[in-house]
Amino acid sequence: MKCKKCKENAVLADPALCKKHFLSYYEKKVSDTIKKYKLISKSDKVCVATSGGKDSTAVLYLVQKFLKPKKGQLQALLIDEGIAGYRDHTAKDLKKFCSENDIELKIASFKGSFGKTLDKILKSGRIRLKPCTICGTLRRYLLNKHAKGFDIIVTGHNRDDECQAVMMNLLRQQTEILARLGPMTGMAKRKGFVQRVKPLYFCSEKETALYALLMGFDVSFNECPNIIDSYRADVREMLNNHESRHSGAKQGIIESFIRELPKLKKQYSGSGPAICVKCGEPSSDKVCGACSLAAQIRTCSNTVRI
Numbered sequence: 558m559k560c561k562k563c564k565e566n567a568v569l570a571d572p573a574l575c576k577k578h579f580l581s582y583y584e585k586k587v588s589d590t591i592k593k594y595k596l597i598s599k600s601d602k603v604c605v606a607t608s609g610g611k612d613s614t615a616v617l618y619l620v621q622k623f624l625k626p627k628k629g630q631l632q633a634l635l636i637d638e639g640i641a642g643y644r645d646h647t648a649k650d651l652k653k654f655c656s657e658n659d660i661e662l663k664i665a666s667f668k669g670s671f672g673k674t675l676d677k678i679l680k681s682g683r684i685r686l687k688p689c690t691i692c693g694t695l696r697r698y699l700l701n702k703h704a705k706g707f708d709i710i711v712t713g714h715n716r717d718d719e720c721q722a723v724m725m726n727l728l729r730q731q732t733e734i735l736a737r738l739g740p741m742t743g744m745a746k747r748k749g750f751v752q753r754v755k756p757l758y759f760c761s762e763k764e765t766a767l768y769a770l771l772m773g774f775d776v777s778f779n780e781c782p783n784i785i786d787s788y789r790a791d792v793r794e795m796l797n798n799h800e801s802r803h804s805g806a807k808q809g810i811i812e813s814f815i816r817e818l819p820k821l822k823k824q825y826s827g828s829g830p831a832i833c834v835k836c837g838e839p840s841s842d843k844v845c846g847a848c849s850l851a852a853q854i855r856t857c858s859n860t861v862r863i
């Protein structure tokens with residue numbers, strides 16, 4: 558198959574583009590998303606949530622390219638959950654990438670913040686929640702805490718991630734959470750809450766993997782071993798099966814969702830995070846999810862420093 562813009566061989570079938578034209582197509586899509594949804598302005602202090610995987614490395618690279626940051630304007634933040642055989646590898650890749658690209662990297666860990674690695678928390682068997690629920694709550698807490706002083710947190714969520722989130726919240730009848738999705742996360746600017754944005758919102762998982770591969774990013778394409786035990790994995794499988802039989806289904810979900818999103822945001826504009834009475838971080842309940850989890854972790858550890 559040939560590139561639709563030149564005579565070179567295509568690296569992707571849909572759209573049919575060669576390496577050079579695919580890279581500029583992908584980068585334009587990200588930069589158009591940033592501009593259309595006003596996700597980042599050139600003067601913003603930006604914290605990029607990174608894992609060392611393909612998505613966050615791609616977004617980190619593109620944000621650096623977009624910002625041309627001055628000293629102190631861009632920080633990569635890695636949350637080390639303590640997942641043996643997985644996070645240690647991606648952390649190594651990320652350290653190398655940040656050092657080669659002159660990006661400041663900050664690392665915060667579950668062990669340092671809650672006294673235990675995720676592996677140990679799961680092994681204790683004391684908390685009756687799915688691994689991804691525990692991990693997601695603690696990660697979001699640490700991301701927000703360590704991004705204080707920055708204007709925004711950039712995440713590497715791609716179109717497939719968003720499709721899964723939309724579908725999961727529909728299936729669980731969580732329309733209020735649905736209203737918090739979109740390229741710019743959350744309901745409104747709230748005290749203590751660092752705005753999160755998703756520049757890869759319209760880029761598929763496949764496109765992002767191809768971009769990382771063609772750019773030669775030294776990243777692992779392995780995924781977290783805990784995902785197999787999650788609701789998300791079931792929804793992802795369902796969506797992938799559907800897409801393979803009905804091409805364009807995921808794009809359809811995202812386009813329908815984004816059309817309805819302003820109405821959802823308006824409907825739930827009065828709700829949103831208040832402040833946790835224990836830690837002062839944003840929370841939809843009196844005590845935030847991270848503080849309740851930390852209390853449970855404390856029952857099998859005396860070293861919690863939250």
Ligand SMILES: [Zn+2]
Binds near residue numbers: 564577
């Ligand atoms: Zn071409």
Ligand SMILES: [Zn+2]
Binds near residue numbers: 845847
């Ligand atoms: Zn709290």
